[in-house]
Amino acid sequence: MKYIAILLTVFNRKKETLSCLANLYKQILPDKTCIKIYLTDDGCTDGTPEAIHKIYPDVHIIKGDGTLYWNRGMYKAWETASKERQYDYYIWLNDDTFTYPEMISTLLSASQKKEDKAIIVGPTTDAQHIQPTYGGRLNNGKIPIPNGILTSVTHFNGNIVLIPQSVYKVLGNLDYYFTHSKGDFDYGLRAKQQGINIFQAEKYLGECELHPTLDKWCNPSISFAKRWNMLHRPNGMPPKETFHFEYRHYGLATAIFHFTTIHLRCLFPNIWIKYKK
Template sequence: MRQTTIAILLTCYNRREKTLRCLQALSEQNLPLGIELKPYLIDDGSTDGTAEAVRQNYPNVRVRQGTGSLFWNGGTRLAFETAQAEDPDYYCLLNDDTMLYPYALRALLEVSDKLAAQGEQKAIVVASTLDPDTNQPSYGGVAQTYFWHPLKFHQVNPDLKQPRRCDTFHGNCVLIPRTVAALVGNFNPVYTHNLADHDYGLRARRQGCSIWIAPGYLGTCSANPHRSRMVKSDLAGVKLEQVNRPKGFALEDVTLHSFEEWKAFCRENGGVFWLFYWLLPYRRLFWLMLVQRMSFSVR
């Protein structure tokens, strides 16, 4: 009986206990016979002993050290590249703060097999998660919100019984078959942390792939805390270099991404009006900076 291999792609930084809990949940997956998991973990310069603890407790995990400046996309790219050498049947993105239910990977595989039988040979399957504290949806598949804005997305809740189409995804837990990986390739190196997962899904769809949300919720993952996001009134103190940080600048209703990375995302995915979509999120910031400059000139 031929083994079906799934490369699990993870990246981590100084979240030892979360990383270990994630790997514990992964080790407890209720899988069909013939399924082999091959976890690849990129430890991006952790100083809390994450890599050592993983090697000690989960010797089957292939651990590679990062540079300390890889962030999510750089770590995922390195894990993807490492796994490609073994040509697995599937690649599974998995955030180290995502705790899978025991049946999660089985459910993703069943959806993938069902879609393949229906002619969807290049189908990405996305798992939806709940916030463990609030029990509210946190991550999963997303869809375009407005017909006139191709880069504005909202999360799509899963159907309880049937897979549901979406436009792209959060990369917390996503199953990518070999057929898609061979066609789309690795993640785009232009991104540091955010945007890379959305970009991959949009790129895959342009190349004839489809994206589906598996039925039900398949794990937990805490949503980014609201308290870490600034309200609009706080914009007056924001400087341009804050927006250009690897993780961008989180407001209550939008994340202002790095100018260059958001520009690349818009140019690649925004169509003929990409320049408009590039400037749109920064309008309040630019206006406040203009007012501040005018006020300083008057003094």
């Protein structure tokens, strides 16, 4: 029997979360495969955990207080799962990602081709199937278009990711230092540093719409006071976390350069937009 822990963290997206879970329960699983879902409720106030408990009572819900955000919420879910049993695989999943029925079987097949020693990333597309939205990332930051074969990547978004037990034994959990959005990139880059390969699956495994490309912290239509506040929020571009991430992976010079430029983008967004054009 193969045991898989599926990890999520959620906050006030009841409709999306319930749809995500419904798709999970429609998965076409290989024989002798068992899944258990661990979900961090990061202080939901919209009835999400109550609805989950009523419809899917076997989901293990971990309580948060609204300060965990994605990375620390996933950390808590993973920590809980790993203490309960030694799972063969862990799957990260975003609650706004709507998976196809063959998602798990495709991830498992890909992992087994790599002797369960690599991270496997599931790419997603938009609802119109026009472009990739999240998945593995190449050195240039782009998501490779799935082409029927496993594609080597350097890091990844955390929307659909399979981590075998052998990788978990080397890398452990996500880094709790990060609050929200840098934990997935950090995990992939740490894997590469340890000689662990990362592959993107050969086809799309779900749908997830792109988030707005112009963040509020550098949007010139928003007042400076609000931009400054959004810059320092966990789901903005928190300067200390950004510096820590870039110093770890790209060195001191790059960390200092981007620490400076993100403040300039917040202070003078119009000038920055014109410069980029």
